[in-house]
Structures are given as C-alpha cells and as structure tokens.
Amino acid sequence: MTEPRTVPMPDVQTFLLPAHAYLLSMRDQNLPLRRVALDDARSAYRDAPQTTAHERQVARIALVALVGETLQILEDLAAYADSFSTAPEGTAFFAALTRYNAFRANNFYAQMKKRPPEYFLDLLGLRRGPLRLEEAFVVDPPFTDEELAAIDEAHGATAKLVGKHLTNLADEWRKYRPFANTYKHGLLVANPEDVTLLNDDGAEVDGIVVWQRRRPGAEGYGHISPPFKEMADYLADVAKVALDVLDHLVDSRLRIFELIDLRADGSWKLKPLTTTPWQWWFDKNDLSEPSRALLSARFRIEFA
Amino acid sequence: MPAIVDFRRNALARAAERHSNTDQDECRQGALALLVLQRAMLAVEDLGGLLYALEEPPSFKRLISYDLNDLSAVFARLFADPTLTPALFGLAAAEAIAAERGLDDQQREALRQLSAITLMRVDAQLAAVRPFWDSLHDEAKKTMHSLPFIAGRYVVEPPGAGMISRALEKAPARPFAVSLTTRVNHATKNVNTEVGTVGLTGNDVARFLAAGEAALDASEVLVGGRLHGLQTNHAYTVPKTYLDQLAPAQRAALAGLFRDSDD
Numbered sequence A: 001m002t003e004p005r006t007v008p009m010p011d012v013q014t015f016l017l018p019a020h021a022y023l024l025s026m027r028d029q030n031l032p033l034r035r036v037a038l039d040d041a042r043s044a045y046r047d048a049p050q051t052t053a054h055e056r057q058v059a060r061i062a063l064v065a066l067v068g069e070t071l072q073i074l075e076d077l078a079a080y081a082d083s084f085s086t087a088p089e090g091t092a093f094f095a096a097l098t099r100y101n102a103f104r105a106n107n108f109y110a111q112m113k114k115r116p117p118e119y120f121l122d123l124l125g126l127r128r129g130p131l132r133l134e135e136a137f138v139v140d141p142p143f144t145d146e147e148l149a150a151i152d153e154a155h156g157a158t159a160k161l162v163g164k165h166l167t168n169l170a171d172e173w174r175k176y177r178p179f180a181n182t183y184k185h186g187l188l189v190a191n192p193e194d195v196t197l198l199n200d201d202g203a204e205v206d207g208i209v210v211w212q213r214r215r216p217g218a219e220g221y222g223h224i225s226p227p228f229k230e231m232a233d234y235l236a237d238v239a240k241v242a243l244d245v246l247d248h249l250v251d252s253r254l255r256i257f258e259l260i261d262l263r264a265d266g267s268w269k270l271k272p273l274t275t276t277p278w279q280w281w282f283d284k285n286d287l288s289e290p291s292r293a294l295l296s297a298r299f300r301i302e303f304a
Numbered sequence B: 001m002p003a004i005v006d007f008r009r010n011a012l013a014r015a016a017e018r019h020s021n022t023d024q025d026e027c028r029q030g031a032l033a034l035l036v037l038q039r040a041m042l043a044v045e046d047l048g049g050l051l052y053a054l055e056e057p058p059s060f061k062r063l064i065s066y067d068l069n070d071l072s073a074v075f076a077r078l079f080a081d082p083t084l085t086p087a088l089f090g091l092a093a094a095e096a097i098a099a100e101r102g103l104d105d106q107q108r109e110a111l112r113q114l115s116a117i118t119l120m121r122v123d124a125q126l127a128a129v130r131p132f133w134d135s136l137h138d139e140a141k142k143t144m145h146s147l148p149f150i151a152g153r154y155v156v157e158p159p160g161a162g163m164i165s166r167a168l169e170k171a172p173a174r175p176f177a178v179s180l181t182t183r184v185n186h187a188t189k190n191v192n193t194e195v196g197t198v199g200l201t202g203n204d205v206a207r208f209l210a211a212g213e214a215a216l217d218a219s220e221v222l223v224g225g226r227l228h229g230l231q232t233n234h235a236y237t238v239p240k241t242y243l244d245q246l247a248p249a250q251r252a253a254l255a256g257l258f259r260d261s262d263d
Helices: A010-048 A053-086 A094-099 A104-110 A117-123 A145-184 A227-256 A291-297 B002-021 B026-054 B060-065 B068-080 B084-088 B094-099 B106-144 B150-155 B163-167 B202-231 B250-251
Strands: A207-213 A220-225 A260-262 A268-270 B149-151 B176-185 B192-198
Touching: A010 A053, A010 A227, A010 A260, A010 B002, A010 B026, A010 B084, A010 B149, A010 B150, A010 B163, A053 A104, A053 A117, A053 A145, A053 A207, A053 A220, A053 A227, A053 B002, A053 B094, A094 B176, A104 A145, A117 A145, A117 A207, A117 A220, A145 A207, A145 A227, A145 A291, A145 B202, A220 B250, A260 A291, A260 B068, A268 B202, B002 B202, B026 B060, B026 B068, B026 B106, B026 B150, B026 B176, B026 B192, B068 B084, B068 B106, B068 B250, B084 B202, B094 B106, B106 B176, B106 B192, B106 B250, B149 B150, B150 B176, B192 B202, B192 B250
Parallel strands: none
Antiparallel strands: A207 A220, A260 A268, B149 B176, B176 B192
C-alpha cells in the first residue's frame, strides 16, 4: 500500500460542486448542442439546391455557416482549455471560462506551437505541477517502477496527440476566423453577381469571399476556393477533431470526479479506485509494445 | 440579402424541427432550445444591423462596424420616433403616393391602404423582436462564445452545483439553463460570478421562433422594398408582400402595377 501525497481538497461548495455540474453540462448539453448544429450545417450545405444563381448564393452562405459552426467548437475548446491556466487566483476554472474575453481564442491558439509537453499533461489533468495524478490515490498493490514508467509513457503519448491536434486546429482558427465572424455578424458573403475575383495574373477565379468587419471600407477576405464540396468535408473533419479533443478534455476531468462522492451539504469521501482515473488517447506508435502489455495486464484494459 | 434571409429562415426552421423531434432527455431538449435561440437571434441581429446601416447617413461601413449597443439603440429609437420605421423601410407616405404620376384614384387609394397594412405589420414584427433582443441577446451571444451554461437539472438535482445552486433564487420551469457571467474587478481583486437563467421549455422555444420569424419577415419587407426602390429609382416604395391582405377590388386595381418578379 502506498501512502498518497497530501493534497488539500478544494472547497466543495465553491469549487468542486460547480465544476462537477459544469462538466456534466458540457457532456450532456453543450457538446450535444455543437454536435447537432454541426450535423445540421453539414447536411444543409450538402442538400442545398444549386440550380439558380440565388440558390448558389444560399449554398455559399451555407458553407460559410458550416465554417461558423466549426469555429464555434474551436472557440469553446480554446475557452475551456485556457480556463485551467488563467482562472484568477483562488477561483475555479469556470470563473475564467465564464468571463468573456474577445482575444482569448486568438491568444490561446497563437501560443500553441510553443507549449511544452508539460502544459498538455496539466491540461489533461494528468498532473498538477509536480504532482502526478496517480500519486494522489491509494493503490493496492502499489505500482512497480516499470508500471509507473509505462503510465508516464502513456500519459506522454496522450499529451503528444492532444498537442498535435491543438497545433493543427490553431492553423484552422487563424485561416477561417473572418468567415466565422461573418456567420455571427450579418452573414455578409460577397455575391458573385456583384463581385469578380481576380488572381495575381488578373484572371477571373471562383471563390467565397466575405466582407470583413470593422474595416474603413469594403474589404474582402477569401480563403475558400472550389471545389466547395471537398471544403465542406474538410471542415466537418476539422470540427470532428475539435469535438473529439474537447470531449476528451471534459471526460478527463469528469473521471477524477468519479472517484469522489460529493454531497450537497459539502461533505465528501473518496470512492474505491475501480477504474483508471484517466483516459489514454494516443497514436499506436507512441506507446511501446512492452508498456502496452504491462498496462493491459495491470488495469485489465484493452487498447483499441 | 434575400439569400441571407432565405438561409436564416431555413436554418431557424430546421433547428425548431430538430427541437420538436428530440427525445425526452432534458439536457438534449435544452441543447436544441439553445440552438433555436441562437439562430433566432442571428436573424434579429441581421435585421438590426441593416436598420443601423440604413439610418442617416446610410453606409456600408455602418453595416460592418456596428456593435451590440448600436443595435439596442436603433431598436429603441424605432419605438421612440414614429417616423423612423417608415423612413428606414422606405415605405411610401400618403403624400408620395398622391404625387406619383400615372396612377388613378382607385390605385392611389389601394396603395395607401397597402402601405398602411405593411407599416402595421412591420410595427407588429418589431414589437416581437425588440423585447426578445433586449432580454436575451446577451444569453444568445453566450451560445456562440464558449458556452458558459450549466444545465438546470444539474443545479437543482442532488448533489447540485454548490454556490451556484444557492445563488439561484427561484428555479424556472424545466428545462432551463443557468448562464454564468464572471467579472473581475482588478482594483479590488474581486471576482464575481453572476448567475442568470434562460428558460428552455417548449413555450420559450415557441417565443424564440416567433421572434426570429418576425425579424426575418421584417427583413424581407425591408430588403424587398429597398431593392425595388433602387431598381426603379424610387426613394419610397410599397412592397407587395401583403398584397393579399387587400380587399379584392383594391387588389385588382393594383394588378397591373406589380409583376410576379417584383418583391
């Protein structure tokens, strides 16, 4: 039996119960909202008739709406992830999450390439500063050194995958942000009947352009070129990755709550550890075969 | 703009349909209700942005530069100044109709009647839009920015949401969402999380839908009239949107004035 390191339990009424309720709401209400909106936007674009010029313009708007739905998920992800490291001192993560900051998502994604692996371990709740999650619980029998090394390897592989996804999503955020702004503010998609796009050689080209907000005059922004159907598929894939990452981050935190029996009066007690308090998610090549075998045997789990 | 209105109308109708077809899971019902809220409010924002852009001096820059306070102000001005709605919608006044050449008396009377009906309808649409905007645009914005909502059931059912449950003075009918807004006072280093509620029942969703549709109807009249005015070089027009509301004799008098392709 190992002695867990002493960690002061945050106040239940101020921190744990609100955080628990928020995480459950993310899982059961907020993420389903995004999933259904995305599905709806994708099918609306796919099924949009495109016979007349008017219908083609409606279809272009539908594609911009798909960008909007996709980037709403990226913004949710940025706000959620950022809140764990930016909450004002003495407050829970949701204090930062529920404080609107127009620059938060930009700043979050701008820093993504510079983030060290430790940042992602913290973000996933796999450690808090120097304290590893597995050290916070009584484990019987105690982990061997080999098992601890394998856990470290799996944690690192998970952090690597999440970091890779967030770095890729940062590029999408930067590229498509003006389209998402357009979706939320007026849907001003330039109509090809009014606007002709020219390439650097002066030749006419097709593409979707939106009018940028808060410019001195009519200034277009265009990063969507035909074929538009492939673009729609690509955007839906981006959105799915963002949803998967957000889902994983929410689930990682909820798993920790599964180990604590919280009561409305503020009392609590630890539950027996019957499952892993974390969820691993990695590329198969990032975890060695011996580590995989060791972890499978110890936790009676199979890796998909 | 007609394409935007068509898109928003279909998107709102699809969201409402998905809401009406959802299962009994309270959180999923809430999720779909929030989607209807968001899409209805986007339609209202489109209308508000257009009205703001058309106010003197009308400009494209105003269309791409408004903020939410600008829209609140323009909606308020529409109710404070009775001349503003017909002016922004470009509705022909009785004097303009009287001065229009090439019309007989019967046509002038029918156009006056159609203009009055249109204004009455638009006023009713704006009366549905304004309270919706005033009471819910902050909450609708939250559906687009990081989702600071807790599902009502997790606030009222054990073990609850701690201080957030305690801050809720009275729980509305379910489903509902608790919206959170945190403000930081840097001078005092105080952090305050405000707790509000958004009703997400079937009646609430019907209200969201009605307000969104009213905004779309008003946008359609606004755009149709303005577009026709530009095409025919008229400062004022009478949209044909409510032509079917006229008495048959008046409708017949106007038959030659509107083509099927006219808005």
